[in-house]
Amino acid sequence: MQCETVKVVHQDEVQGGYRLLWLDAPGIAPHVRPGQFVHVLVPHMEEALLRRPFSVYKADGPVLQILYKGVGKGTRTMTYLRPGDQLSLIGPLGNGYPGLSTGRYPILVAGGYGMAALYLLARALPVQGVAFFGGQSASDILCVDEFEALGWEVRISTEDGTRGERGIITGVIDAWWTARDADAEPVEAYACGPNGMLHAVARRAMERDWRAWVSVDRNMGCGVGACLTCVLKVRSEEGGWAWKRSCKEGPVFECREICWEMEEAG
Amino acid sequence: MKTPVMVASGTFGYGPEYAELVDLNKLGAIVVKGIALHPTKGNETPRTVEVASGLINAIGLPNPGVDGFVEQYMPFLRQYDVPVIVNIWGKTVEEYVEVARRFDHVDGVHALEVNVSCPNIKEGSALFGTDLDMFRRVVDGVRGATQLTVIPKLAPNVSDIKVFARAAEDAGADGISLINSVPAMAVDVKTRKPRLANVTGGLTGPGIHSVAVRLVWEAAGVVNIPVVGIGGITKAEDALEFLMVGASAVAVGTASFTHPATALEVTDGIAEYLDRHGLSSVGELVGTVLL
Ligand SMILES: Cc1cc2nc3c(=O)[nH]c(=O)nc-3n(C[C@H](O)[C@H](O)[C@H](O)COP(=O)(O)OP(=O)(O)OC[C@H]3O[C@@H](n4cnc5c(N)ncnc54)[C@H](O)[C@@H]3O)c2cc1C
Ligand SMILES: Cc1cc2nc3c(=O)[nH]c(=O)nc-3n(C[C@H](O)[C@H](O)[C@H](O)COP(=O)(O)O)c2cc1C
Ligand code: FES
Numbered sequence: 001m002q003c004e005t006v007k008v009v010h011q012d013e014v015q016g017g018y019r020l021l022w023l024d025a026p027g028i029a030p031h032v033r034p035g036q037f038v039h040v041l042v043p044h045m046e047e048a049l050l051r052r053p054f055s056v057y058k059a060d061g062p063v064l065q066i067l068y069k070g071v072g073k074g075t076r077t078m079t080y081l082r083p084g085d086q087l088s089l090i091g092p093l094g095n096g097y098p099g100l101s102t103g104r105y106p107i108l109v110a111g112g113y114g115m116a117a118l119y120l121l122a123r124a125l126p127v128q129g130v131a132f133f134g135g136q137s138a139s140d141i142l143c144v145d146e147f148e149a150l151g152w153e154v155r156i157s158t159e160d161g162t163r164g165e166r167g168i169i170t171g172v173i174d175a176w177w178t179a180r181d182a183d184a185e186p187v188e189a190y191a192c193g194p195n196g197m198l199h200a201v202a203r204r205a206m207e208r209d210w211r212a213w214v215s216v217d218r219n220m221g222c223g224v225g226a227c228l229t230c231v232l233k234v235r236s237e238e239g240g241w242a243w244k245r246s247c248k249e250g251p252v253f254e255c256r257e258i259c260w261e262m263e264e265a266g
Numbered sequence: 267m268k269t270p271v272m273v274a275s276g277t278f279g280y281g282p283e284y285a286e287l288v289d290l291n292k293l294g295a296i297v298v299k300g301i302a303l304h305p306t307k308g309n310e311t312p313r314t315v316e317v318a319s320g321l322i323n324a325i326g327l328p329n330p331g332v333d334g335f336v337e338q339y340m341p342f343l344r345q346y347d348v349p350v351i352v353n354i355w356g357k358t359v360e361e362y363v364e365v366a367r368r369f370d371h372v373d374g375v376h377a378l379e380v381n382v383s384c385p386n387i388k389e390g391s392a393l394f395g396t397d398l399d400m401f402r403r404v405v406d407g408v409r410g411a412t413q414l415t416v417i418p419k420l421a422p423n424v425s426d427i428k429v430f431a432r433a434a435e436d437a438g439a440d441g442i443s444l445i446n447s448v449p450a451m452a453v454d455v456k457t458r459k460p461r462l463a464n465v466t467g468g469l470t471g472p473g474i475h476s477v478a479v480r481l482v483w484e485a486a487g488v489v490n491i492p493v494v495g496i497g498g499i500t501k502a503e504d505a506l507e508f509l510m511v512g513a514s515a516v517a518v519g520t521a522s523f524t525h526p527a528t529a530l531e532v533t534d535g536i537a538e539y540l541d542r543h544g545l546s547s548v549g550e551l552v553g554t555v556l557l
Binding site for chain 2: 049
């Protein structure tokens with residue numbers, strides 16, 4: 001982990017409000033593991049003082065890429081960044097995804113920026129399985145060619161039916177599961193997306209004996225484990241629960257660790 | 267202390283969280299997150315919300331308890347050459363006293379900052395900071411239970427800070443620190459719900475700095491013990507203001523979240539200022555505001 005002043009190399013709109021930001025971060029980029037994130041101090045964001053967390057989409061040599069969408073003051077301010085601008089980055093942060101256990105078949109489940117957040121993992125896994133991407137509309141489905149180029153089969157659904165099947169992605173996952181040989185290898189799922197999607201994956205994982213790693217999205221303060229903003233309830237060994245920091249012990253948790261019933265209530 | 271610039275309780279964890287980013291040996295002191303007698307879970311989420319010029323938090327003082335803290339964090343902290351100040355709190359006067367007593371013989375602990383002013387504890391702790399009689403009893407009790415340096419941390423939301431500052435000195439405190447966060451609330455107008463699970467919280471960050479400067483000025487004017495200025499420091503000038511109105515040390519809080527090395531930059535900035543003005547020590551600046 002380090003705090004580095006990095007330079008914007010390039011910024012592009014990809015589609016549907018999603019943008020790709022390239023940063024020259026020689027101190028951080030080479031150390032990023034799949035599922036980790038960086039904490040960005042957005043320059044010129046006068047009304048807010050905290051950093052904003054972003055998953056690392058790609059890291060090649062000294063350059064890392066962030067795929068993001070303008071949803072609020074920080075991300076909208078980021079759209080004005082130009083090549084040569086400097087910003088402060090803390091990273092790499094968080095635990096990241098574990099590797100595939102032997103004998104398991106990997107599937108990826110993603111929504112929104114989750115598609116980008118899973119790319120480094122897709123590239124690192126020794127086996128290429130199926131990637132399930134869900135979104136509102138065709139413009140929310142990202143990076144498909146990239147995953148296919150790595151050898152993943154990508155299955156898509158959109159709620160308005162503009163790309164892939166119409167409906168939510170769990171329908172596509174269930175159809176795939178039903179059609180699958182009963183004696184095929186057990187599944188190891190990796191998911192990043194909205195909380196509802198993660199919970200849906202978790203329910204299936206528990207019913208179907210999958211192992212499932214989900215990356216949660218919590219509001220963050222410090223990003224390094226000091227402020228206790230980003231906590232979520234995780235089952236403890238004694239049978240109760242304990243707060244875990246999603247910036248430190250997470251953002252990736254095995255789905256059985258999370259107290260989903262309490263999450264929903266909260 | 268190598269520098270009068272410390273890091274404030276609750277904004278720097280227990281040390282390890284920032285050790286990779288900041289040279290802990292260069293800090294004036296580390297004031298760790300508030301410790302109680304027993305482990306405490308803290309509030310529901312959301313626990314913080316960003317507002318104009320600041321942050322409102324209602325973390326609720328989660329902590330591993332005295333024993334958990336000593337076991338989990340003191341071995342780490344002892345490796346460093348930096349004073350450790352433990353921020354303590356309790357739900358009753360007896361709890362404060364017991365926590366103080368237990369820290370008395372812990373190797374590596376230099377001082378106790380007595381948090382009587384956290385606005386996020388429901389079972390009465392806030393009262394310790396705003397009810398003069400309760401405040402006296404806590405400071406008196408803690409004083410009697412420890413040989414360590416005792417620094418009560420004052421709440422900003424009292425009608426006359428001077429009364430509390432004097433009460434602390436009278437009860438035998440070695441210093442006072444101020445301010446803790448300012449009671450605050452934010453509402454999401456779309457849902458009409460409070461933006462914190464705890465409904466209310468405490469405002470910190472740049473927005474409270476000038477409020478803190480005025481309170482430090484008033485408090486420092488009526489006591490002879492050292493005063494630690496806290497509130498909204500983001501740069502050396504903010505710390506210099508505290509020194510000029512009478513603080514002899516300062517602590518950086520929320521700013522560490524944004525720039526982890528703020529405390530070190532403030533230290534450098536103060537040194538430059540002294541240099542530029544031909545002063546040889548921070549002491550020569552304390553209380554020098556020209557009225
Ligand atoms: C580990 C992690 C990885 C992430 N990776 C990416 C990524 O790769 N690409 C990407 O586009 N986004 C990512 N995000 C989400 C991103 O951090 C938020 O979109 C961003 O912080 C919003 O900042 P803002 O200033 O634009 O919005 P704000 O103006 O702060 O907020 C806009 C709205 O979103 C809510 N909000 C703000 N931050 C969050 C949050 N973290 N979770 C839930 N609600 C929030 C606010 O309460 C508000 O209602 C990630 C988040 C986490 C925790
Ligand atoms: C997230 C957070 C947690 C805090 N926890 C504590 C605490 O445990 N004990 C305490 O006395 N003060 C606590 N404080 C208050 C700070 O120590 C400090 O008094 C306050 O933040 C004002 O300084 P600042 O404006 O520089 O942040 C906390 C503040 C924040 C933002
Ligand atoms: S964001 Fe501060 S503890 Fe996780």
